[in-house]
Amino acid sequence: MTTTTTNVRDRSRPMTGEEKKVILASSAGTIFEWYDFYLYGSLAAVIGAQFFTPFPEATRNVFALLAFAAGFIVRPFGALVFGSLGDLIGRKYTFLMTIMIMGLSTFFVGMLPSYYSWGVAAPIILITLRMLQGLALGGEYGGAAVYVAEHAPANQRGYFTAFIQTTATLGLLLSLIVIISVQGYVNGNYPDQPVLDAAGVAVMNADGTPAMMKAFNSWGWRIPFLGSILLLAISLYIRLQMNESPAFKKMKEEGAQSKAPLREAFGNWKNGKIALIALLGLTAGQAVVWYSGQFYALFFMQNIVKIDSFSANVFVAWSLVLGTGGFLFFGALSDRIGRKPIILAGCLIAAVTYFPVFKFLTETANPVLSHAQDTPITVTADPADCSFQFNPVGTAKFTNSCDIMKAGLTARSANSNTEDAPAGTIASVKVGETVIQGYDGKAENAADEKKRFDTELNAALTAAGYPINPSENTSLAKAEHFLDIFTAQKLTIVAILTYLIILVTMVYGPIAAMLVELFPTRIRYSGLSLPYHIGNGWFGGLLPATAFAISAQTGNIYAGLWYAIVIALMTVVIGALFVPGGTHKKDIFADDGR
Structure with a gap:
């Protein structure tokens, strides 16, 4: 067991070797927990095909992403439960509970039969396991941030808590490396598997041959989830070696603990106001920049730019390798110039540059697609026929001709404008000079009309230069293996993604120290956990x-980038007006909240 000083006010000296060991051990355990949580995000498209098969492709993508987001939606509730426990019984034992719940939930995802075997029960159980992961993570971050900050020297809180900030990105990187390794091995050593429909029957190609999928997409994706049981064992060992936070021990010895941390943290305006300012003026903007720079960038490359999942994972992994040091750099910088200016600057730069950066990413990774998007495409439709196609529960059926038209164009990454037509008009689309008539999805001949529409739309887009079949697009970026990035095109993609990661490190590197400094010791775990997880769980997790x-x-x-841009700008304004500055000079033990 490690030993730590209880002289919590004497923190400006250098950290001892034992204290560094405590912080590194805490960070390592948190990396494994983030690895577990982000496995699903990295494999959302593959898992969606296994558990949400009955739904149309566009709906399946949204539903799969929302299953990913389910883990984020419940994170604030985990923050309330485990934050309260952390302030009542201590940081260490709360750590042990969260890692157990996370590790076992991840292992069971790997064991869960697909929709073909268990029907609708399979996606329901999957989402339940994701929610358990979210609850565990809701209690993890606050404890890790508080634990490290309460051990760190006062003049290096930003630097040492930045190690905790790296854990989320390193967990994502670890998950990508494991996925890339397993994917390469499984697909290289095992035959392709037949594609099954919702009834479990093999899907046939037009020429009568069975449609096939890679072995990794069929069953190999389970290996990273099942392997997490080993990480759980390592994490438990690490957590058991840690001692309680010296600040908590001192507070407990003095009888200064809060008996009702949730009521004290959020039941009065003095502390509740701090939580609200922290949410809207810090964590909301930080969250959308974090998820735009990592998960939405990955989703954008796979589903919009049409880069295959292996190559997209390789490019993101390299950007994480190159950019992760920024967490420590900006954490240390915040010890000198303050947390607030760095976080708000990152939000502002992201809001200003996202549109040109993502457009440059498309131009670089798929130049044929980017050039084709200059072709004017106009949808003419009755405005009442056009729905907002957000389907959070996967039950809505978008059968209006306008909805079908827009869904078909989006699936092919085609940009379009919409012109109003008289009421009752069946939608049509003009690609260049070619006009294609839509159809009513409720009509008796809808199946035949769909085949006709898809054929005509593909032909028109192909004539306009759209690369409908990615396998025939030789300009599309593709990595054959992890080291296959040393061409101008691929290095540029990695550079673009690294820029996005640097923005992530600006907003995320100093945030833990900033949140710790806003709340008194007796309610610190509860106080910072809720605004952090509402910001990251709801504003960030729902972003993709x-x-x-x-x-x-x-x-x-x-257009989806507007979501992140508007929230980031909101945070800049609110943060500039209401978030206190100079917290990096604060003695976090001087105000115990009594």
């Missing part, structure tokens, strides 16, 4: 699904 739905509705593949 929300952005995708906005893009589908507007007919513009970049």
Whole structure:
């Protein structure tokens, strides 16, 4: 067991070797927990095909992303439960509970039969396990941030808590490396598997041959989930070696603990106001920048730019390798100039540059697609026929001709404009000079009309230069293996993604120290956990699904970026007006809240 000083006010000295060991051990355990949580996000498209098969492709993508987001939606509730426990019984034992719940939930995802075997029970159980992961993560972050901050020297809180900030990105990186390794091995050593429909029957190609999928997409995706049981064992060992936070021990010895931390943290305006300012003026903007730079960038490359999942994972992994050091850099910088200016600057730069950066990403990774998007495409439809195609529960059926038209264009990454038509008009689309008539999805001949529409739309888009079949697009970026990035095109993609990661490190590197400094010791775990997890769980976690739905509705593949931009700008304004500055100079033990 490690030993730590209880002289919690004497923190400006250098950290001892034992204290560094405590912080590194805490960070390592948190990496494994983030690895577990983000496995699903990295494999959302593959898992969606296994558990949400009955739904149309566009709906399946939204539903799969929302299953990913389910873990984020419940994170604030985990923050309330485990934050309260952390302030009542201590940081260490709360750590042990959260890692157990996370590790076992991840292992059971790997064991869960698909929709073909268990029907609708399979996606329901999957979402339940995701919610358990979210509850565990809701209690994890606050404890890790508080634990490290309460051990760190006062003049290095930003630097040492930045190690905790790296854990989320390193957990994502670890998940990508494991996925890339397993995917390469399984697909290279095992034969392709037949594609099954919702009834479990093999799908046939037009020429009568069975449609096939890679072995990894069929069953190999389970291996990273099942392997997490080993990480659980390592994490438990690490957590058992840690001692309680010296600040908590001192507070307990003095009898200064809060008997009702949730009521004290959020039941009066003095502390509740701090939580509200922290949410809207810090964590909301931080969250959308974090998820735009990592998960939405990954989703955008796979589903919009049409890069295969292996190559997209390789490019993101390299950007994480190159950019992760920024967490420590900006954490240390915040010890000198303050947390607030760095976080708000990151939000502002992101809001100003997202549109040109993501457009440059498309131009670089798929130049044929980017060039084709200059072709004017106009949808003419009755406005009443056009719905907002956001389907959070996967039950809505979008059968209006306008909805079908827009869904078809979005699936092909085609940008379009919409013109109003008289009431009752069946939607049509003009691609260049070619006009294609839509159809009513409720009509008796809808199946035949769908085949006709898809054929005509594919032909028109192909004539306009759209690369409908990615396998025939030789300009599309593709990595054959992890080291296959040393061409101008691929290095540029990695550079673009690294820029997005640097923005992530600006907003995320100093945030833990900033939140710790806003709340007194006796309610610190509860106080910082809720605004952090509402910001990251709701504003951030719902970003990929929300952005995708906005893009589908507007007919513009970049329109979903407005969600992140508006929230980031909101945080800049509120943060500049209401978030206190100079917290990096604060003695976090001087105000115990009594």
